[in-house]
Amino acid sequence: MSDDKKLGWKKIPEGGLITKAGNSATYETGSWRSTRPVRDEEKCTNCLICWVYCPDCSILISDEKIKGIDYSHCKGCGICATECPVKAIKMIDEKEFTD
Amino acid sequence: MANLKELSKKEEILSGGHRLCAGCGASIIVRQVLSALDDPVVVANATGCLEVATTIYPYTSWKSSFIHNAFENAAATISGTEAMFKSLKKQGKINKEIKFIAFGGDGGTYDIGLQSLSGALERGHNFVYVCYDNEGYMNTGIQRSSATPRGAWTTTTPAGKVISGKTQYHKNLTEIVAAHNIPYVAQANPWRWNDLIEKARKAFYTDGPAFINVLSPCPRGWRFDSKDTIKISKLAVQTNFWPLYEVENGVWNLNYRPKERKPIKEWMEAQGRYKHLFTPENEHIIKEIQEEIDKNWGKLLAKCGEK
Amino acid sequence: MNNKITAITGNEAVAYAIKQINPDVMAAYPITPQTDIVEKYSEYVADGLVNTEFITVESEHSAMSACVGAAAAGGRVMTATSANGLALMFEILYVAASNRLPIIMPVVNRALSGPINIHCDHSDSMATRDSGWIQIYSENAQEAYDNTIQAVRIAEHMEVRLPVMVMYDGFIISHGIECMELLEDNKVAKFVGKYPPRYPLLDINHPVTYGPLDLYDYYFEHKRQQIEAINKAKKVVLEIGKEFEQAFGREYKFFEEYQLSDAERAIVVLSSTAGTAKGVVDELRAKGEKVGLLKLRLFRPFPYREVAQTLSHLKAIAILDRSASFGAFGGPLFTEIRSALLEADKIPHNVNYIYGLGGRDINQTDIASIYADLEKIVKTSRVEERVKYFGVRE
Numbered sequence: 001m002s003d004d005k006k007l008g009w010k011k012i013p014e015g016g017l018i019t020k021a022g023n024s025a026t027y028e029t030g031s032w033r034s035t036r037p038v039r040d041e042e043k044c045t046n047c048l049i050c051w052v053y054c055p056d057c058s059i060l061i062s063d064e065k066i067k068g069i070d071y072s073h074c075k076g077c078g079i080c081a082t083e084c085p086v087k088a089i090k091m092i093d094e095k096e097f098t099d
Numbered sequence: 100m101a102n103l104k105e106l107s108k109k110e111e112i113l114s115g116g117h118r119l120c121a122g123c124g125a126s127i128i129v130r131q132v133l134s135a136l137d138d139p140v141v142v143a144n145a146t147g148c149l150e151v152a153t154t155i156y157p158y159t160s161w162k163s164s165f166i167h168n169a170f171e172n173a174a175a176t177i178s179g180t181e182a183m184f185k186s187l188k189k190q191g192k193i194n195k196e197i198k199f200i201a202f203g204g205d206g207g208t209y210d211i212g213l214q215s216l217s218g219a220l221e222r223g224h225n226f227v228y229v230c231y232d233n234e235g236y237m238n239t240g241i242q243r244s245s246a247t248p249r250g251a252w253t254t255t256t257p258a259g260k261v262i263s264g265k266t267q268y269h270k271n272l273t274e275i276v277a278a279h280n281i282p283y284v285a286q287a288n289p290w291r292w293n294d295l296i297e298k299a300r301k302a303f304y305t306d307g308p309a310f311i312n313v314l315s316p317c318p319r320g321w322r323f324d325s326k327d328t329i330k331i332s333k334l335a336v337q338t339n340f341w342p343l344y345e346v347e348n349g350v351w352n353l354n355y356r357p358k359e360r361k362p363i364k365e366w367m368e369a370q371g372r373y374k375h376l377f378t379p380e381n382e383h384i385i386k387e388i389q390e391e392i393d394k395n396w397g398k399l400l401a402k403c404g405e406k
Numbered sequence: 407m408n409n410k411i412t413a414i415t416g417n418e419a420v421a422y423a424i425k426q427i428n429p430d431v432m433a434a435y436p437i438t439p440q441t442d443i444v445e446k447y448s449e450y451v452a453d454g455l456v457n458t459e460f461i462t463v464e465s466e467h468s469a470m471s472a473c474v475g476a477a478a479a480g481g482r483v484m485t486a487t488s489a490n491g492l493a494l495m496f497e498i499l500y501v502a503a504s505n506r507l508p509i510i511m512p513v514v515n516r517a518l519s520g521p522i523n524i525h526c527d528h529s530d531s532m533a534t535r536d537s538g539w540i541q542i543y544s545e546n547a548q549e550a551y552d553n554t555i556q557a558v559r560i561a562e563h564m565e566v567r568l569p570v571m572v573m574y575d576g577f578i579i580s581h582g583i584e585c586m587e588l589l590e591d592n593k594v595a596k597f598v599g600k601y602p603p604r605y606p607l608l609d610i611n612h613p614v615t616y617g618p619l620d621l622y623d624y625y626f627e628h629k630r631q632q633i634e635a636i637n638k639a640k641k642v643v644l645e646i647g648k649e650f651e652q653a654f655g656r657e658y659k660f661f662e663e664y665q666l667s668d669a670e671r672a673i674v675v676l677s678s679t680a681g682t683a684k685g686v687v688d689e690l691r692a693k694g695e696k697v698g699l700l701k702l703r704l705f706r707p708f709p710y711r712e713v714a715q716t717l718s719h720l721k722a723i724a725i726l727d728r729s730a731s732f733g734a735f736g737g738p739l740f741t742e743i744r745s746a747l748l749e750a751d752k753i754p755h756n757v758n759y760i761y762g763l764g765g766r767d768i769n770q771t772d773i774a775s776i777y778a779d780l781e782k783i784v785k786t787s788r789v790e791e792r793v794k795y796f797g798v799r800e
Contacts, residue, residue, distance in 0.1 A: 015506035022162035024116030073115030077122035078326030167617035172471035179475025218464030
């Protein structure tokens, strides 16, 4: 955000408090990546090991199953690919993607 | 017993968008520890990687209430919050259950925060303290702490011509905490997630102070690739460098015993911070470290009533 | 139950005020000459006379840290300290003020080390004058008691929400027995009222983050807010003082003017020395000398406009500092007042006396000699020495 869009002292909450809990979800760390995890849905057994090891809360779960990967936050550390017991996740160079 | 599918249904307290390094052990630990909760929680943090990266104004990654005060006083701060809760409950102004947890790095726990931790433990406040031990003052750029292992390179214990890395063995904080005779003390590791989550559950649901020391591998500070954080955690346990044990009401219990202890060399080979030890002049250091690990393992076995 | 006239020490009076305020949490560490407060309060707690969760912390740094944790949790919090204890809390004083936590803290003034000295001077509270805390000085046990009660309302006022320090002299007031009035419990409870916490940590339905990292893009804005808040405290101090006077009959403003309006020479001073000086003013007035006294009560925020206006008509003033500010041009009170006087129409001859360090006594003869010095200044229209050290052996 450019400086002139940031709020002045009269508008921000007093005391340095942040009253919007969990709002870092709007800060996209996905741009840090140089490789991205891609999951093979056929191979995946939904063991959820990748979920319990993800530092960035980027493995999305719905109904006890993996729904997908949160690419707006995933930093491409590669832990999920390394730890997957069935090697269902591969780290692919970001160059291969256009989004 | 932790069941990942059950745990995945709970709403997570830490949200993405924090600025911890890719592959950082700290957030893995926070997610695992907090998944053990069935009650609302107030979180305190000492200054350090976790606190700084999760609360860069105007963003916060914490969905629960959170307080950061200073570097050396996470335990004292949460003592105050817990005391207020007790007071308001006694006065009938609050009638729900709230849990209290302080997270501190090894900097804010082993060193500058030790007094504050000791005081809070001695006074018997009902809270959990989790130390995410990344073996150095990582947030300020990888300086040594008393948790840094012997031989490791840090910016204040560099591998120079005359001195090769840290000269002292790391402090055994878990045993120091156990000597406070609090109801629950444990040592854990994010690789063995079910062990850590079960320990967190016990810690939260034990009355009085509880402490868990969790090894938190640091890709930046320990010099390994970000994908290997869990592998390094596993090696720490398999080499007996970081034993997994509990002290429940004074009873010592070993939680994991490798079938065959891996040599400490394997742990060191995987991390760049030890590479200067692999020279003829320094190989005696590796030998001495191996002997120290084996000696300490023997002492721990004895305490746990194992052979 | 009625208000009670009694003979007690300053510490006992303040401990009693804390009992009547009945804070939700108190985290404190003993240090001479504050210890009686902590000891007395422990008795109240042990006898079940208060609701307070009393945390017997292991250091003053932890005391203020626990106070921050408790105040942020959402409740009324108090502590007390002196000298090195206040110095040890230094880091966290700034955190308490910047988090806008209304913590109330009696400070029993004692000299800072070194060498170690347990007696009265103002170096401890003066060293923390930039911390963002509201600072109020008390002349005697009655004022220490009254100020502690008023501090609760000043701190918790919605436009302020800042921590407050209430000072009174170590040993001289803390341990001296005085005749004073203790107010009735119900009346004090009614005056302090209930505390409406803002953004409490314990309100789990509205989770909040305290103490984030500010980069260079927000820190200045947060500090500007703090400046605004502490400046607003000026009018709040007067409002609460007025309310206190209406309820209990004793007047409290920014300062007390003693025989000042038609005076030509005056002393400006904080705390118990003002009591000593009032006796001298009476004596000299009986001889026809036009002397007076300004006893400052509110030091932070500094009421510069009002102080300047009130002193402007005098011919000569002696500003007494019970602390030194090493390397500065005079002591802290002198620096503030001299700067304030630049806003006045007319600046009186002014001179600084640094006195009483480490409990060095100052008596009526000493004060009388200062008025005599001022007379010489008025006669000659000259100040020979701007900053003097009163009572030190050369």
